[in-house]
Each structure stands twice: as C-alpha cells, then as structure tokens.
Amino acid sequence: MPIEPLDYHLEMIRHLQRQEPDLWKWFSADRLRQQQNEAARLDLLKTTYRIEPDANAPLYAAAALVSAVLGLAAPITCYQSQSVSGLNASLAYMPGEAHLVLVGPVLSTLTDVELRAVLGHELLHFAMLDRWRDYMIAAQVLAAMSNDAAAQSCHIASARLFKLYTEVCCDRGAYLASRDLNATITALVKIETSTTDVSAESYLRQADEIFAKGHPRAEGVTHPETFIRAKAIKLWVDQPHMAAMEIRRVIEGPLALEELDLLGQQQVCGLSRRLINKILQPQWLQTEATLAHTKLFFEDFELGADGDRQIIAELSDADDKIRDFACYLLLDFATADRDLEEAPLAAMLLLSDELGLGERFRQLTAKELNLRKKQMQALETDASRIVAEAAKGED
Numbered sequence: 001m002p003i004e005p006l007d008y009h010l011e012m013i014r015h016l017q018r019q020e021p022d023l024w025k026w027f028s029a030d031r032l033r034q035q036q037n038e039a040a041r042l043d044l045l046k047t048t049y050r051i052e053p054d055a056n057a058p059l060y061a062a063a064a065l066v067s068a069v070l071g072l073a074a075p076i077t078c079y080q081s082q083s084v085s086g087l088n089a090s091l092a093y094m095p096g097e098a099h100l101v102l103v104g105p106v107l108s109t110l111t112d113v114e115l116r117a118v119l120g121h122e123l124l125h126f127a128m129l130d131r132w133r134d135y136m137i138a139a140q141v142l143a144a145m146s147n148d149a150a151a152q153s154c155h156i157a158s159a160r161l162f163k164l165y166t167e168v169c170c171d172r173g174a175y176l177a178s179r180d181l182n183a184t185i186t187a188l189v190k191i192e193t194s195t196t197d198v199s200a201e202s203y204l205r206q207a208d209e210i211f212a213k214g215h216p217r218a219e220g221v222t223h224p225e226t227f228i229r230a231k232a233i234k235l236w237v238d239q240p241h242m243a244a245m246e247i248r249r250v251i252e253g254p255l256a257l258e259e260l261d262l263l264g265q266q267q268v269c270g271l272s273r274r275l276i277n278k279i280l281q282p283q284w285l286q287t288e289a290t291l292a293h294t295k296l297f298f299e300d301f302e303l304g305a306d307g308d309r310q311i312i313a314e315l316s317d318a319d320d321k322i323r324d325f326a327c328y329l330l331l332d333f334a335t336a337d338r339d340l341e342e343a344p345l346a347a348m349l350l351l352s353d354e355l356g357l358g359e360r361f362r363q364l365t366a367k368e369l370n371l372r373k374k375q376m377q378a379l380e381t382d383a384s385r386i387v388a389e390a391a392k393g394e395d
Contacts, residue, residue, distance in 0.1 A: 008165045048079035066119045066177040091125045098126045114187035120177025124170040157261035217253035257321035289337035327361045343390040346383040
C-alpha cells in the first residue's frame with residue numbers, strides 16, 4: 001500500500017485501543033458484517049444502474065490501472081447512481097470487493113486523467129478499509145460513539161476530524177493514480193462545483209488569496225473545504241516534509257477548549273500535568289497542602305524535574321480559553337496554602353510572565369481576589385524580593 005493513514009488516524013487508533021478496549025473488541029468481532037453487506041448489495045441494486053465491463057471497457061480499464069497503481073487485487077464493480085444532482089463518486093465498501101458509484105455525468109465531464117484521479121481517491125478509501133483493519137475498526141467505533149444518544153462533544157469532534165483527515169489522505173490516492181497535480185485539482189473542483197471548465201493554476205491562486213488573509217481552518221463536517229484540499233495536496237506533492245504540520249494547522253486549528261476531541265482532551269490533561277509540575281518546582285512551594293491539592297487534578301501525580309520546555313509553545317498556539325484555564329490553574333495554586341501568605345501569588349506573577357500569560361493573569365487575579373490596582377502594583381514591585389525570601393526560608 002503506497003500510502004498509510006495519517007498521524008491523526010494512528011494516534012486515535014492507539015487512544016481507542018487503550019481507553020476503550022471493550023468497545024474495540026466488540027467491533028473487532030465483525031458481528032454485523034454479513035448482514036450489512038447484504039443490505040448494501042440490495043441498496044445498490046435498488047438505487048443504481050450497474051455498469052457491466054463490456055458496456056464501458058474504458059471505465060474498467062481505468063479502474064484496473066488505478067487498482068494496480070495502489071496495489072489492489074480486489075474485483076471492481078462500477079455503478080451509475082439514479083440521482084441526477086451534481087457530480088460525485090463514492091465507495092460502497094464490502095470486504096474484498098470495491099463497488100464504485102458515480103453520480104451525475106462524471107464520465108462525460110472528466111478527462112481520462114481526471115477520471116483516474118477520482119477513481120484513485122475512491123479506491124484509496126477502499127484500500128484503507130480493506131487492508132488496514134485497525135483503521136476500519138476505529139472508524140466504526142467513532143461512528144458509534146458520535147451517533148449515540150449520550151454522545152459528548154469530544155466524540156463528535158473526534159469522528160469529524162477522523163473523516164476530514166481521511167479525505168486529505170485519499171486525495172493523495174488521486175494524485176498517485178493520475179501523477180498529475182493539475183488534473184487532481186481540476187477533478188476535485190469539477191466534482192465539487194459541477195463546473196466543466198476548470199484551471200488548476202487559477203484555483204490555486206484563489207486558495208492562496210484565502211490563506212494570505214489569515215489562517216483558515218476547516219469547517220466542513222465530513223470533507224474539508226475544496227480550497228483546503230487543493231492546498232493540502234499541492235503541499236504534499238511539493239513539500240512533503242512540511243505537509244503534516246501545515247495540514248494539521250488548517251484541519252484542527254489551535255487547541256480550543258470548547259472544541260476538544262478525544263486527543264485534544266489528552267493534550268490538555270498533559271499540559272495541565274506539566275504546568276502543575278512547573279508550578280511546584282520551588283521546594284518552598286511543596287507543602288503538604290499544595291501537594292495534596294495536586295491529587296484533586298491527578299490522583300497519580302508525582303513531582304518531576306523541570307525539563308519541559310513545550311508549555312510555552314503549547315500555550316502560544318492555544319485559544320484564549322485554554323490560556324485562561326492556565327491562568328486559573330496558576331491562581332489555584334497561588335491560594336492553595338494560606339500559610340504561605342503572599343509568596344505563592346508573587347511566584348505565580350513571575351511564572352505567568354515566563355509563560356506569556358502575564359497581562360491576562362493579572363486581570364484575572366485582580367478580579368477573582370478583589371485586589372485594588374495599588375495592591376497589584378505593590379505585589380508586582382515586590383514579587384522578586386518576596387520569592388527570594390521564601391526561597392531562603394527553605395534552606
């Protein structure tokens with residue numbers, strides 16, 4: 001298989017295997033597969049026209065060529081949907097069988113090389129499901145979790161991102177099948193817009209204009225926006241070493257507290273753990289009260305060495321609510337042991353500056369502790385001296 005699922009897929013698979021072992025085991029058993037296959041076959045017969053190989057030899061020749069490029073040996077059956085709305089192509093998956101459904105005048109609209117690109121996209125969907133079992137199980141688990149009546153926002157966000165990354169990955173199959181970046185992009189735009197005359201160069205300039213005005217983020221539910229997909233495939237072809245980071249930036253965007261997926265939740269937990277560890281580096285802050293307070297966050301918390309430099313980078317790339325959360329965490333430990341008086345708050349003022357949170361931390365501190373402006377100014381002025389005296393007291 002020339003392409004594997006992306007990093008997000010791999011990380012989500014590991015997370016589900018570790019955190020949802022029973023659910024993973026249940027879906028691994030394929031209890032409903034045969035029943036689902038028969039239902040899919042019947043639906044295809046009812047809603048499409050099956051194109052026989054001798055009726056359209058060029059289509060099947062193109063599918064065979066693409067299949068060989070992707071290293072597939074499964075039989076392929078093509079169908080024309082009875083729907084007449086727009087242009088599209090999709091995969092009806094059954095183990096060991098690739099069923100490709102064309103919607104609208106795909107065959108008369110696309111050039112030969114564009115058709116190979118579309119087939120490459122759909123057949124890579126098939127390859128991921130058929131050859132990479134863990135990917136298929138993860139997709140099923142996330143679908144079940146997000147469709148459940150008790151689904152949480154993190155489940156819905158996880159299923160959405162899993163799908164968006166899948167489309168980005170399968171666009172690479174389109175390029176491999178065509179070996180033509182322009183045709184890959186024109187096929188994509190034609191399918192999405194039903195436009196028959198498309199310039200890849202023009203559309204890429206259009207995408208560049210969008211990116212030049214800021215840092216766009218995917219908003220689609222099942223597919224990223226077309227300009228994002230075009231930019232992503234060009235980046236992967238031209239600068240593969242930079243693709244992963246840049247694509248993650250536009251698919252996921254900054255870490256956002258109210259839009260966390262399952263992996264984002266783990267990231268925030270890790271950030272919290274590292275931040276608490278950094279807060280408690282001064283020995284004089286490691287009192288019975290503050291150490292007990294850590295157990296309210298993590299029962300297994302153990303103080304480690306201060307060698308983690310990624311906190312500043314994580315906070316700088318996070319949204320305002322994550323940064324506020326970090327400020328409140330500092331404030332929480334600043335008031336956890338009243339016997340230490342004002343020293344912890346002075347230490348947190350200095351630490352907030354180090355973390356790039358100084359101004360916001362001061363605003364929240366004044367508000368939550370009801371401190372007047374003069375009180376804050378006095379504390380800021382004496383912060384270094386107060387912390388130094390507290391440190392001397394531990395000797």
